[in-house]
Amino acid sequence: MRSLSLVGTTFGCSASGERLVSAARDGDFQEAKALLEYNPRLAKYTTFSCRNSPLHHSAAQGHHEIVSLLIESGVDINLKNYRGQTALMQACQYGHWEVVLTLVLFKANIHKTDCLNGGTALHLAALNGHSCCIRILLADYIPSIPTFYKLVKKRSRIEEFVSESSEGTSLYEIINRPADGGVTALHMAALNGHVDSLCLLLDLGASMNVVTLEDGTTIDLIGAGSTPLHYAAYGGNPHCCQILTAWGASLTAENEKGWSPLEVARLWNREWLEEVLSAHEQQQTMTLPSPYLSLPLMSVVKIARECGWTGGSVSNCTDPCAVCLENKCTVAASGCLHELCTRCALYLCSNSNTSSAPHAPSGSIPCPLCRHSIVSFKKLTTTKPLLQPPLKQNSSLSCCSCSSMPRTNTQITQETIPLSKPKPASQSLRSQKFLSLKLENNLCTRGTDTIASIVRRSNLQKYSRSSFRWSNAQLKGRRPWLCSSNRSLDSPDVY
Template sequence: MGQGLSCGEPRENGVFGAVENGDLGLVGAMVEADPSVLELSKGRRRLSALHVAAANGRIEVLSMLLDRSVINPDVVNRYKQTPLMLAAMNGNITCVQKLIQAGANILMFDSLNGRTCLHYAAYYGHSDCLQAILSAAHSTPVANSWGFARFVNIRDAGGATPLHLAARQRRPECVHVLLDNGALVCASTGGYGYPGSTPLHLAARGGSLDCVRELLAWGADRLHLDSSGRIPYTVALKHKHQACAAVLNPSSAEPLVWPSPLKFISELNPEAKALLEKALTEANMEREKAILKETVASLPSPLHSDTEADDNASEASDVDLCCICFDQLCTIEVVPCGHQMCAHCTLALCCHKKPDPSSTCPTVPVCPFCRTTITQLVVANIKASNDMEPEMSPAKPRRSRKSNVSEGSSSFKGLSPMSSFGRMGNRSSGKVAAECNEEIHKP
């Protein structure tokens, strides 16, 4: 009668059906009438009510069960999977957050592949769940027992880290989140895929150009050999991923690498970091465009059109231009001296093409204008040209109607802003140009 169960209907069918449908009232009534229904399991996988709620994203039912403290948040099914693992697998971010809040253990392994909830979020491409779990790892007992860096690089039974899984499954957003949180870009697998594979090998195998871009920008080695003696370029060719192979070809130009070891880079505020990351991406994509133009016919360009760049240029006609390249807006300010430059020229000072493993203490760049050691980079306050300080600004040139990405990337080829400084000497005071030509060096 009503919402009650018929005489011949097994009670587990009733409670699990109510949980799957998100019928909060019925689930609550059944738990009140007989709390033992929560001890029942469903199907061959032996799912609990909490597993079913987490997998189906029934946050109201899940919250009710957890708030009443009538069920263990770390209850496991037949394969030692927790509700948190199933929530991460299905991308149910609110369920992930609620389970973590209720004390779910993020350091539990299943019995299928020895994976954690972090592996599941990376494998299935749920970057929001991945970030929530990583954020929790800073404040849970994991940080004290394992350490955060060890957790980010945790391996499953096959020797794969979450970064390996994200790269193999073509999950560029997850690759970015993991790298930004300290994942080792050149870690080798055990038995997952081909033994000795790095994330770059697996991205090449999966044919994800976006993942390849992310990994290269964080210093992945194109010459790293797996256990079979293959480099990522060979893997991409074998699986007929021509675009990935072109970018991974050791004979092609090396990409710019994000200078993560530098202390002032790691402490960037989100706005400044976003500006620099965007500039690095544009520079590498311009390089990639040139490579693909020679090797892959009729591929769509990943860059924005020149028309879009021109529209932005027209809007910026009355604001400061970078005194190095005279083309981009001044968006980055150097601390403590306060000089400003565009993000592209900042990258020319701070980035490198290939990390040097022998250098444990990277050289901190200096300001190209006053030679002061750079201690911090912040977002610049864009000023109108009539408010510029005389000693900070030469005669303002007319903004170019051509996108500066290709022009800026030419200075990146040598990883030195010398060519840009040379142009500055033709348009501004000879004093600054002379100082730069005498003292500037490659980062």
């Protein structure tokens, strides 16, 4: 009887876990919240086939509110699936910068590598040209100082001015970290012709002299010993080649096959690169900073972690944020001293792509109220740090025994603040209240879905159990590691 009870518990929790996976995939915040209020341990549920958790599904689909809800429920933020990819990697792969920002605020590990190619989240963001994700990933390593771009431009010892993590990793090491075969993020951006990502990586100190290696794990048609300019010549984007040569990339460098960038272009019929790569004397031209460089991001991220990014309700203050009119002001911009809420400051630093004035410091963000250049944000004296303890990171949940959970009637409330533009009050879910529920803990042993009365079932029939498994079409549609395809990413699949 004990074994039958355990089997019933497992199947009951598995059914609820699959419903949470479906809610995370569909972006159904209300259903996900109701499931987690009943059983917060469902946040650690993982599918048996590919170890994808609800966090992986919501990150791949860009549902940052559900991502925040799952993290607050105690899910392991650095959990990997069978491919060794974390939720941060999947968000960077599909360019969901709001999910990336949410995960970075909760201190997701950006140094994790996948099991197939040894690539990090930075490699996946550069591979697909998501410059906004690159800037957020490196928020803890780019100091909010006006001379940052000049220091990198002169190739000074920028490591002395850059914040280091607990592991002592510097910005230069992160930017130039190689994946399998010695391929760096700069190689990825150059190969696929992502000009914005290429410029941003160069502004942050990416090396143009790093060459690939022959380690027996990567099939490289260009050959070992290739520089990013070799990869740009193979990719065929003339703008990328011009930018690399303007930054000082060698036109005569040869790989282990004896090929120069010009010979690589000729071998793969890139005739339009002849003029760009055949200059007898390499000319140094003036390079402009990337519009994706954001200096104030580090300062506002630190404030958000310390004091939260909600800032309190507008009903409790007489001078709300002039941008959203929803939260009270918590930070002040350097220079103009205009006050904003932390959420608006995060959105401004993450999504702004233009500088305020020609003579403004490179990487500064224009103030939305006066267009003055902002280099950093400062915390207001009235902004108090959070008193709640740090979140605990637990391991994944394969089989849970709900009969061992303590019985409680306490209402669990989770508040999530969207990091995008404010929505009308009629569409906001933050104002909705969920009734506290009194449920028996031993109901899960019946082997059926025990909370059918509190969760909407409108979207449940769209998904069969076979939809959570791999199909032949999905296997054939896997994206290659080096070359990104041109398929639409509006509805990404989670493997």
